[in-house]
Amino acid sequence: MPKKFGKVFTLWIALWITPVVSVPAQDIQLEKYFGSVERKEGEAYIGRFELSGSDIRKVVEAYRITYTSRDAGFQKPLTLAYLRLGNLSDDANPLGAAQIEFIYDASGRRTEKILRDKSGAVRSIVAYKYSGRFLAEELTLDAKRKLQFSIAYKSDAAGNVLEQVFKDAAGKVKSGPFGVAKRRMKYDAKGRITEQQAFDAMGKLVAATRTIYNVAGLIFEEQEFDAQNKLTEKVFYKYDAAGHRTLEQRYNAIDTLQEFTAFKYDARGNLLEESRYDGKGFLKGDMFGVAITRKKYDDANRLAEQSRTSKTNVLLSLEKYDGFGRAVETVNYNNEGVLILLQRRKFDVLGNPVEESDFILDAGAKLPRLKEQRLYAAGKVSERNAYHQSGYRTLQVKYDGNGKVIKQFFFDENGKIFRERS
Template identity: 25%
Template sequence: MKPKHHILISALLLGGLILLGYAKRAEIEESIRWHERVLNWEDFPVINSISGNFHAQVYSDIQFEGNRADKYLNIYAQMIPHKSGRINEADIESDQLLIHEQHHFNITEYYARLFRKEAIGIGIENLTNNELQRLGKKYLEAERLMQLQYDDESKHNTQWPAQRYWELYIDGLLRETANYSNQDLYSYQDFYKQDSPWFRKVYQSLEGELLTSYPENTINSMYGEVYNVVRKPDSTVILFYKNGTLVNGGYFEAAQTSITYSDNGSREVKRFDAEGSPFSNTTVAHITRTISDENGNITRTYFDENGNRVAKNGVYKLKGIWNAAEKSMYSSYFNKDGMPVKRFKAYHELREMGANKVTKIISSFSKGGKPMLDEFFIFKYVYESNDNFVVTNAKEFNMDGKLAIAVDRYNSTYEYNAQGNIIATAFFDDAGNKTTDVDGVHKYTYSYDIYGNLTDLRKFNIRGLPTKGMDDYHQHVSLYDSLGRITFDAKYYPGYVLKFSEKKDGATTYEYQGDSLVIKKNVDAFGIESANDLGVSKTQQFLNDKKEIISEAFFKADGNWAKTEDGVAKYHYKYDERGNQIEMSAFDSLGKLHAWQEDVAIVRWEYDKNNNKTKTTYFTVTDQLANAVENTTFNRYKYDANNYLIDRSNYDKNMNPSLIDGVFRTSVIVNRFGMDSIAKMYGTDNKLLAPAGMVKYTYNPRGLLLTESFFNQRNQPALNANGVHKIVYNRDKHDRFTGTEYYGTKGEKTTSFEGFSTMVVELNYAGFLRRYSYFGVRENPVIGPEGYHKLENFYNDNDEVVRSSIYGTDDKLMNNAEGIADYVYQIDSSGRTIRTSFYDADGNLTEDAQGIAEYIYSPAQNGLYYLEKQLTANGTEVALDDL
């Protein structure tokens, strides 16, 4: 049987477009427009043969029609059945061939969207027939080239990995252009600008003026987040909608907000939910009242629905001093007793307004009015914003007036789409050069569906090339239904190579049956359901009325119960009225309680009034107290007034102290960052453990660990299990970790039991490991615990390691225990290793302990490693089943 593949029949007849001009609707009734539905085999008439022995052909093109007097102008992709065909009825059953044909049609739609986007940008006043003809030629030619490339690289649907890549790539193009899927140009506010009460963004200035931007028309107000703004002489009402439904959220956090103004400049903001009931939460009050004097100074107070004064964010009253010349407000915060308090860790805040009435500078000050760092370790924020009142550049500064280079993303730029969504974020250093964030990424790009859901995130390095960053993926794709529920989620390496988790979870699909059942499936790059390493390919989740998961059941692809490693086929969960999980129980495929760890089948939790977990108890299959791990039946927890954990203890079923990892109880004193300052570890006799049961920590001003020191029961310096009293963690000017130093009990540099005193780490521009090396107490090179002095990584332009070399104390290549000095990796465009080769210190191919010098892997759309062949140092192939 001949392979089922396809030829594209002249989808790009430029002359047809030029001659057609504005087509009459009657002439295209037999065509199928892309937005109407997906194609099926009934759309392809059966024909006797197709030149080239292909099994199907599709004809699609781009047309436009319209009448300015009637205010409609459609640009659309269409498939014409009588110019398409298939050679026999049997091909109706070939889903994959139909998918190939549909993606040809999708390419046409993609260029129709680009056509619409550019036409909208030209605008209704300047879009002439000649312009439409010019754009038509431009995009039909671009479409023609992509259609040819699609067939060429997929070999007309016969090269399966390439075909799948193209399907995913074309789907990505449609995600990028989702906001241009309506064929009618008059449906776009940017094209047919009308006065409208609908806006995508609102902003309240320092002077209380409500600014609006990204106007929207009534048709598109049903999609995504949008505000309906009704202005009256003495008040403004703002209604917040999401996908056509009035809901709480948005700039004012409430569904309905009314702002009333008085003649003296005072104003009152009232918030209500969708039903009209008073709204408040932890950050905003039902009523916010701002009283202004003749100089523009303000006093702001907060009230509940009963008219009682309340505090928000710890502030009972705000006083602001207005500087009309500088267009700035200096705010101070007070509690109920009139005493100064902090808001966001600062006593005073200075906000300066730009020419467009948007805040351009925010600075923090201490109680005495001196510059200070806020809760994010920033003294001053400087913003640039555009005419739509959104930030295009944000810079963060230290108190010395220099950019806060130790803070992540201290100099960021933002780009927006026509709906006001951020479509790109990039990062720069203090000299304006490209740099990366803490994840090694210079730029992120974002795409959204018409409902405003983020559907596509991608990462790029300073060279503009795809990168995977620290978390090892380039692209994150999430799809949603019209109710905002996720239906698909996957992470990819460059080139749409699917990333798998360590447990071999690939992409996840979600199916919803009513409001109470969610079916999650683990699928591979081709959409085929597959089991992970736990034997699970499908998970059924049952939800209660609060959308809390009350049970999970695990199945194989054939519908039978999954044979998981721990034997659990189903979990049940219970919650209290505040949403805290209070029980988890495990069951086997017969519905019987099943022990999943030691003799534990049930776990129950208790909480305090602040929702802090205070107790964990483990039970057996008979609902009796379990012995559990290390005979620990109970875990107890205590918290301070700030809800920081300060004590954890362990007990057996008789409430006698028990040990977890050798510790009965851990008591901590936390610092202002909520991190451990002093940690004390006790044995079952409730005495500090010997020889070093106390650990003291110090941090830098940003809360990053600097030192870790060990002490005995008498608070005297002691040595830990590695023979070290104090560990110093070194950091560079960006606060990135650059190594450790070890010290003894008398403050002297010391050698750990691992044989070194100092480890030096060097990072590249993106924060990835360039090299690390070990030194003795005299800074002399020494051999580290891995058996070498130094390891150095070399990277390609995509920030992938292509070589790792190890060196001795003479700084020359040295062989490790397997006789390997150089690990050389051949990396494909997705960032995966497709060949690993081993070399000795003399540059000769050498073999590992298995007798293999080179491993060769087959590239695939599934981001797993498929070993293709293995070679000895002399090039002899070793059969895969010989090892």
């Protein structure tokens, strides 16, 4: 099955593989704050960079997870909220809402996921219905609980999802992502997916994938088929002794190697290098021209640096990170390796942005120069300074908390203001 179908399928299935644990009513409700959150399988979340509750109103962007005292792993969160300076915010964020509320039944199964805005008003609802122990239907509702669309599930006795069907508000089968209305899956005796088929609303095959595993239980081969059920591609995988994928080879239907990707790791299992090649073994760029991605880590096993180079080994970009995963320096180059933009960022002790500076390389110059500097207050630009090629400041712009220009100052080469504008 083409990559786009496989990725979507994997996400949907993962939502229901995580076992459900009941939440005793007598548990104490707790809350924690984090600089960021990562979603695991199901509705479990990992909080990263824990913050003190006493500092939360000083932090520009943070997340709050409420949970019970028995749910230290956040497997069954009660609410997940996006905060700016300690308050619920409707600003764009990975959650898609200011707050997500999770409702569970007496058995601990999730029955509803409610998305709310910062005022608490409902934006949308996802409701879950079960048949026996397993999910039978997932319904997406609007704020007034009017059905928008649904997904019906059929499972075997082991809980493996055998079929997914997309339906519109009227209950008719409809095409979902990538024109797929129905998916069917087959499994081996160990519960591993061996075949996936995607169909359109008329019941016609869209694509299919067959998966073969090695003796270690890792995917050895994937065979992809088109709408006529004809083999279009075969992908083979190789691994090291620790189970890390080291090679991914793509062949066409007549067993001609089309491209392959090689992976290298350090002793701790961190990915160090990912390189792409064509069928003849020459480096091959992706849609952005990147052929090799390299990574470096600090002594605490945190990503410290990431670089990308072209098929001719020209450096295209370089990013450096602090211990909290924030990019403190980004450098972009053109296809000839000439610097386009160097950007440096500074943060305060709570992780709030303080300063951002852009440097460029003028034609004929050997070193980059400062082009623009932005200062931040409460997470928003409060001041912007522009600089001349010779190094002196030419413009200073002051902003209010809503991003509106308050004042502009224009400078001459001697640093004197020759014009003001409100």
